[in-house]
Amino acid sequence: MRNNDGNLVFERTPYISGYASVVGKKEGEGPLRDYYDRIIHDSYAGKDTFEQAESELMNTAVRVALNKGEFTQHDIDLACCGDLLNQCVASSFAMRSYAIPYAGVYGACSTMALSMILSATAIESGAAKRAVCAASSHYCTAERQYRFPLEYGSQRPPTAQWTVTGSGACILEKAGDSHNLLNHHTELKSNIPPSSGDDPLLKENHRESQTPYLHSARLGRIIDFQITDQNNMGAAMAPAVVKIGIKNNGIKHGIKP
Amino acid sequence: MRNNDGNLVFERTPYISGYASVVGKKEGEGPLRDYYDRIIHDSYAGKDTFEQAESELMNTAVRVALNKGEFTQHDIDLACCGDLLNQCVASSFAMRSYAIPYAGVYGACSTMALSMILSATAIESGAAKRAVCAASSHYCTAERQYRFPLEYGSQRPPTAQWTVTGSGACILEKAGDSHNLLNHHTELKSNIPPSSGDDPLLKENHRESQTPYLHSARLGRIIDFQITDQNNMGAAMAPAVVKIGIKNNGIKHGIKP
Structure with a gap:
């Protein structure tokens, strides 16, 4: 991995080998509805509070991502997760049912990007072969957290943003280590050159197999x-x-x- | 870096090249008082709220750590910081005066360890040569956050824990890159073998120069x-x-x- 004046260039081409999105009713009625893995119509997701519901969304997203990637929790070395709630409770309660080493992150809207950058860094360092990244938000918890509890019935201006009810999760994996990889990927396993991030062959392979991967990233500052x-x-x-x-x-x- | 069944073994011997601790009045009266860099007797640290005071503690700790290490903010590639407050506001407001790429972390009591592990991982990967790690808490903000605002005058049981008012910060650095290193350290710069974490010479050098370094770590799970x-x-x-x-x-x- 190189740090090119703040641009982090990944050399082990960490790629996405499993992913899932779980959303609420409103999102499920939008133009992307066919792309979501689960649409949960109940704002409470069967729980007692909106916060528990948000946690349930992340728990489900992680479970579906693991299933789609054909992994069990024991295949994962690191979980990097965050959300918008106080003390990141949605994430920590979601992840307590998984026996995965856990790092809580807080990046507000950048949480998913932050968790993917830190996970990819862990993969580059050798700390992890596979990491699960997840983030969540919930319209009803965010209104309570950042504006007013919905129960107050406060009026919002027509231009106010609407926080997503949903959670996304993905499995990041070091190139060459997955049982899901195409054969020509596996061949790259034994000897990935330091400059493989710019290797046209590797890029071509990724494109052929339609596997999205992380090329580079830049951490923001405040x-x-x-x-x-x-x-x-x-x-x-x-x-x-x-x-x-x-x-x-x-x-x-x-x-x- | 090796992941030995969950034990992360660092191979670039990330070591502490700057550090600071800033504490409140009560801590400044305790047995460790001679070891703190700053003791701030005003619970508000000259600010309007306890939360702003906590933020000020971290801001000061980072500044003193940079100064003691003889670094400027431009020498640092990454800041990994966290605290106990909602949305980690103490950290983000503390770090907005530094032009350092920022990752917010939340680990409750483990925040300092978490920030050091993630920073060391970034150093191992090549993403950072130097990273600043910081964590803070404040008795008055923690009581409001986790129990009751002090203004309520609630009684606490005699066995209740007392949250530290203070912030700690350190600069983690890849072995061989500091202008502060002793000469025999600098000689190690050009060619650190992959197994240097277990290199008796390197260990000996670290011990000689009294430089604490990270040998290994293990991320907890929930x-x-x-x-x-x-x-x-x-x-x-x-x-x-x-x-x-x-x-x-x-x-x-x-x-x-």
Whole structure:
């Protein structure tokens, strides 16, 4: 793995060997409805509180991702999970039913990216061969957490954002280690050169097998423009996106702001 | 780096090249008072709220750690920080004044260990040469968060634990990269063998120069015995310590439970 002036370039091509998305009713009625693994119509997901429901979404997403990848929990070396709740309770309660070494992360909207970056770093270091990454949110818990409990019946401005009810999970895996890999992937196992992230053959193989993999990443830093409108959290995040995501990172990759 | 059945063995001997501790009044009156870098007698640390005070403790700890290591923020590739507050606000507000790529972590009492493990993993992978790890807590914010706001004047049982008011920070660094290293350390820079974690020479050098370094680590998993006594959180953590820390890890290292 190279750190190219803040751009982390992965050399073991950590790729996604299992994934799942579990969403709520509203998401299940949207244009992406055919792509979700589970649509749960009950906001409580059969539990007593919205927070327990969110935890259940993540628990289900991890279970489905493991199943789709044909893994058991014992195949996984690391879980990197987070959510928006106090003390990341959705994640820790979701993951207590799995016997997987656990790292809680908090990145707000960037939690899924953060968990994938840290998991890929662990894979690059040799700490893990396979890691599960997961993040969750729930409209009803986020409203309580960041604005007002729904029970208050507060009015929201028409432009207010709507937090997703759902959880996504994926299994990240070191190239060459999966029982799911195509043969020509397996051949790469024994000797992946340090520059394999830019290896045209490896890229071609990934493309052929339709396996998404992590090429590079850049960890953000905190840029605060003192935005305090709780109904417009996008504005709070935009400066970091411009500074880190577009100006620093995009230009290096030939993307114009 | 090797993952030996869950024991992560570091091979680049990530070592501590800067550190600081900043504590509150009560800690500053205790038996360790001579070892702290700063003792802040004002519970508010000159701020308006206890939460802002906690954030200030971490900000100070990171600044002092950088200074003691003779680093600037631009020498650091990664910050891995966490605390006990909702959405890890102490950490994110503390770190917004540093231009360092930031990963928020949540591990409750294990936050400092978690941030050091993830930072060391990043160093092992090549993602970072130097990382700052930090964690904080504050008696007054923790009481509000986990029990009752102090303003209520609730009575606590005499056996209730007392959350530390303080923050610790350290700089973890890949062996051989520091301008602070002794000469015989620097000689090791160019060619650290994969097994250097067990290299007696390297160990000897570390011991000679009194530089603490990370040898190995084990990430815990969540073990829940349904303890709900908010005044005895130690009982909630004990099962994981026994299972992961002593039974799994200790025995491997010849430590008897």
